[in-house]
Amino acid sequence: MSLLTILLQAAAGGQQWSGILMMVVIVAIFYFFMIRPQQKKQKEIQKAREALKAGDKVITAGGIYGKIKEIGDTYMLIEISDGVRIRVDKTSVFASAEDAQQK
Known part of the structure; x- marks a missing residue:
């Protein structure tokens, strides 16, 4: 109808x-x-x-804490431990670690 x-x-x-x-x-x-x-x-x-910029501490949507090492057009390279880096989509970065701890 x-x-x-x-x-x-x-x-x-x-x-x-x-x-x-x-x-x-x-x-x-x-x-x-x-x-x-x-x-x-x-x-x-x-x-x-x-x-967000390089050096900021962030949390991904999956709950991984890390520090931004590089920011591309659609991705961020995040260091989660010494020498361990992961590439994540920008939209999967939930918040900066400082903002998340304040809430």
Whole structure:
């Protein structure tokens, strides 16, 4: 059933406008209480990732602590121990270690 069909059926009966109004209110509630805060949080995380530089201590999404040695276009080279380096995708870096310990 398409949206147009629903709207045409709603136009036929005045009582059904309240149902459509209720759906609009529910969508607005979901947007303001769930979607919008999540988008805001994602922007903050992205901003924090862009601020990272070589030498910063970070935590990956998998829970690995390390120090950034190199930053590429899509990856970061992280040293997790003396001489042990791993290459991870930038999006898998969760936070700087200092920020995570403060929370």
